[in-house]
Amino acid sequence: MTEDIQDLVIAGSGVAGLSAAVYAARADFVPLVLEGDEPGGQLTLTTDVENYLGFPEGVGGMELIQRGKEQAEQFGAEFQHGSIESAEFDGQPLKLSLSTGESLRTRALIVATGASARWVGAEAEDELMGYGLSTCATCDGAFHRGDDVLVVGGGDSAMEEALFLARFADTVTVVHRRDELRASEIMADRARDHGGVEFAWNTELLAIDGSQEEGVTGATLVSHPDGYPTEKYEAGEDVEIEELDVGGVFYAIGHEPNTDFLRDTPVDLDDDGYVQTSTAGDTWATTATAADGVFAAGDVMDREYQQAVTAAGMGSMAALDVEEWLESAEAASTDSTGTIPTEADD
Ligand SMILES: Cc1cc2nc3c(=O)[nH]c(=O)nc-3n(C[C@H](O)[C@H](O)[C@H](O)COP(=O)(O)OP(=O)(O)OC[C@H]3O[C@@H](n4cnc5c(N)ncnc54)[C@H](O)[C@@H]3O)c2cc1C
Structure with missing residues (x-):
């Protein structure tokens, strides 16, 4: 044959x-x-x-x-x-x-x-990817002029995405599951020193709100003072849950x-x-x-x-x-x- x-x-x-x-x-x-x-x-x-x-x-x-x-x-x-x-x-x-x-x-x-791109596993991410949820700030940042946006991650790429988004967005909040960044010192300093970038420490994204018609409209965050809050939430421990109005979410976890x-x-x-x-x-x-x-x-x-x-x-x-x-x-x-x-x- x-x-x-x-x-x-x-x-x-x-x-x-x-x-x-x-x-x-x-x-x-x-x-x-x-x-x-x-x-x-x-x-x-x-x-x-x-x-x-x-x-x-x-x-x-x-x-x-x-x-x-x-x-x-x-x-x-x-x-x-x-x-x-x-x-x-x-x-x-x-x-x-x-x-x-x-x-x-x-x-x-x-x-x-x-x-x-790695995804976080938050509720509704399948539906909203490309509709206000993105893995690429260079690609989609300009769609978020005047929005409040979240960046999920704690490494160099998360810092880069946050700094880039700060050019367009009203507020940029980096959501990180621990209380210290994995990013290099220089990138972490740049993000910390930039007035337009805030940090939600010991916090993770649980769910994203919105629709393909309206785009992203909100997000649910979970936090715990010892970090890694989602696993604590799933184990039934006491955690803090917060719902925010946001116009965009960016995943930057590699x-x-x-x-x-x-x-x-x-x-x-x-x-x-x-x-x-x-x-x-x-x-x-x-x-x-x-x-x-x-x-x-x-x-x-x-x-x-x-x-x-x-x-x-x-x-x-x-x-x-x-x-x-x-x-x-x-x-x-x-x-x-x-x-x-x-x-x-x-
Ligand atoms: C939400 C989002 C928005 C973006 N927006 C923009 C933008 O506005 N502008 C821009 O320039 N870039 C944008 N990007 C980035 C851009 O999409 C990528 O840089 C580009 O698609 C990379 O192209 P690629 O062909 O290298 O890989 P991919 O597009 O990842 O294609 C990989 C292909 O390989 C196939 N494949 C995987 N494994 C195997 C295997 N084992 N055998 C055979 N085939 C396999 C997959 O099925 C797929 O067809 C965006 C990315 C995302 C996720």
Whole structure:
């Protein structure tokens, strides 16, 4: 029995995967895009995107993704349901096992599987994400001019989000479950010294009020002088419950890169699981990973910027890197054997 070998599989159908698909398809490959559990990626969680170039009136997150998918399909990209569960990169072709039970073989792989923001677990967060609840102040802060907003978290990213939001919001309150911050001294000082940022210590978010029509209108907080109040509340201990009117809630408790399937492969991951790409020779940056034929783009390899436009840019870089890599691999294979394998024995 034989099984086709793809030229290029792209794992992820967020903005990085779609941009890679457009570039690769226009270069006459037929990229196969695996959509993962969240077809369209994180942008499908938001309503308005106002900072993506080319849309002066803003564009819906879902619409931007649908248009990107159409664009990729128009040039010949193919889409398939399923996520990669495990991968073997010890030689060519690369082997991928999918959540659907299928397996794929491919010469090249672009990992564009994103980094999912951690959610708190507060009541109504599923309904209100993208409707006043957000995981990205840079993306959604400007929608909250004059609002009272909450930022949940105590690390550097929570301080950054709070300081950014203080430019627009009337009040910014950092909700933190302990009485001391995990943030670096310098970031903590900046937030503490900023007149517009307040702190709710030993406090957690229990519930968010609002609707998709009205957006976020309020929040329920729980606090206890010894910290970690939710577990005390759930254990029936005495806690203080407070209901507040707020116009926005921002989660800033970190991201989880979707890289479990890479753990037993030669791809280098940093301590938090982000893919590490190499800088090679005189190239200032590359999307190549430590595994031959495996490239990465978007939030899964970028812990710093995590924006739609940067992810799209990296998707195009990965497709260009793959194109060059496939051409050299093809030349090397033709030189040594005179033929290029298109099928593999199963
Ligand atoms: C609420 C919200 C609002 C935002 N607003 C903005 C904004 O206004 N402007 C802006 O620039 N940015 C915004 N962002 C950030 C932006 O969405 C991300 O930076 C961008 O989506 C990253 O794109 P990506 O393709 O790298 O990853 P993602 O969008 O996370 O896509 C990852 C894809 O990989 C798939 N996947 C995951 N695991 C696997 C696997 N094992 N196998 C195969 N596929 C897999 C998923 O199903 C998904 O399709 C927002 C984010 C959120 C959450």
